[in-house]
Amino acid sequence: MPTSRSTRIVLLIYGLLTIFLLYLPLVSVGFASVSRARYLSFPITRYSTKWYAEALESGTVRDLLLTSVTVAAIVTVLSVIIAFFGALAFARYNWRYRSTFQKLILLPIFFPQTVLGLALLMWFNALGVIPSWKTAVVAHLVWIAPIATLIVAIRAYSFDPALEEAARDMGANTPTILREITLPLLMPGLVSAGLFAFLLSWGNFPLSLFTTGADSTLPEWLYAKMVSGYSPLVPTLGIMSVVASFVLILTAFAVMWLIKAMRDSKAAQT
């Protein structure tokens, strides 16, 4: 059915409006970050990049970034490992409590994060663990590992179990099958799970707020500064954080593309 002219115009307006509403706030933060003024005010009279220079030199900012990156990196690595085995248990193997496992593992995703954060904080207290960025890693994992598992499980579902059986039939042992068959086939799922894990941890506020104790991640600091004592570094760091996420996604795409290109050229050579 051909789309009529009027429908196309309506769709175009709808699309533009959506994009505009989605990205306008981000653009205004961008403007705020290059304003010379110490306080948030529009319209901006004088532009400057001095807050970026200051942010790059500031020790506080460095600590914040370090904490956020450390937490996100550890969460990513652990989530991907948990997701790999979890997804195989979720999607590939038949075992007695599989359907219970499938339901239970999804549950944390649906808890309100504030409640989950509070519950974890109380639990840490009960155990006598002093909250720090390390407890935040645990808290993030509770919420992020299930999501990563789901992402890998989708990939694992579309994977013919006969492939592993065939490899075994031709003489491969379990480690070889993992290395030659299972891992390469799940790789796209593992990369996107890792990407999601990093970004969800990097941007997470509610779980971090409850569980980092004296340490502070970037989102927490942004919030704290907005509530008490605005700093012109807030929009600056906000934009830097967005840019970092964006660069990460681009890098991931580039890596995927490179792996595929290498595999193709290797196949062509050998």
Add this chain to the structure above:
Amino acid sequence: MASDALLRLQGVVKQFGHFTALHGVDLDIHEGEFFTIVGPSGSGKSTMIRLLVGMDELTHGAIWLRDKRIDETPANERPTCMVFQSLALFPHMSVGQNIEFPLKLRNVPAADRKSRALELLDLLRLPQSYYSKRISQCSGGEKQRVALARALAFDPEILFFDEPLSALDYRLRKTLEKELKDLHHRTGKTFVYITHSLEEAMVMSDRIAIMKDGRFEQIAVADEIYSRPVSRFVAEFMGEVNLFEVSTEDGSTLSGAGLTGNAPSGLAAGSKGLLMVRPEYIRFVADGGTADYTVKGRLLEEYALGSRIQYEIETTEGQTLTVEKLREDRTTSALGGEVTLGFDEANTHLIEGD
């Protein structure tokens, strides 16, 4: 184990919980043979091949390969290889890498692997340029050949096939059946093939085993199974057939199914059996014509099968018979008309006591 069998099964039982899939199966497969196991779904043939390859453990019994017991040996240590129903070609590898996979596992040097892979491409009549193709670029028939090449690269003692042709269209299947038979001749390997298609089994096999409910009903060469089935199940499974439930009181007078004629020689006095005749051996008997057995009926339907015509006839006893005639031998009787059918004892087979 002193025996000339390459593969021997002794009392193989497989149970899944309370369900018994195989009831103590015995089987000998000889070196260089093309052996096909045929059965409807649920007959236990898939369970059988999984046991033979080593992907499942048997509950009781033993499997011998020559004089070595292998039922405890895991799949990756058995010198056998299977072509899977889904083919199980590795999608992240090229055609060449797929074929070389078993060689790579044995640490064969890259150059030797490649020359072997190219040889196998030739053997399976695939152009050498396919070596670097991706699996997704191959057609259904080409994938079959790649899967075969990979299995042959493994150089197995026995090559197993789990219905690898079932997903293909009719014409391609026919071509590949003949190629597979030809490949069997050229390689001299032992092939064990599993299928639900009798036609496939007939075209390719040296011997056929018919499976039903976890047991072998009959193991014999194709002709034997076709013309002398041991049971109603085998007779009906092996294509179109007419079976008359007959009995005799005195050993000479035949009764049952509206048949006129003498009791077949194998039928003892006071016993009953199934008299089998294939559709191509029944003829239309004109007035005054003779046959060992005759039966009267009404011509119901006529189907053109290409070179042959198939007729459906309802006997006076209400049984529906199938008759097949070559086009030049077609009857002149009109549909709905009365006909007399006849056949000779030499073309019948008696299944006793069924």
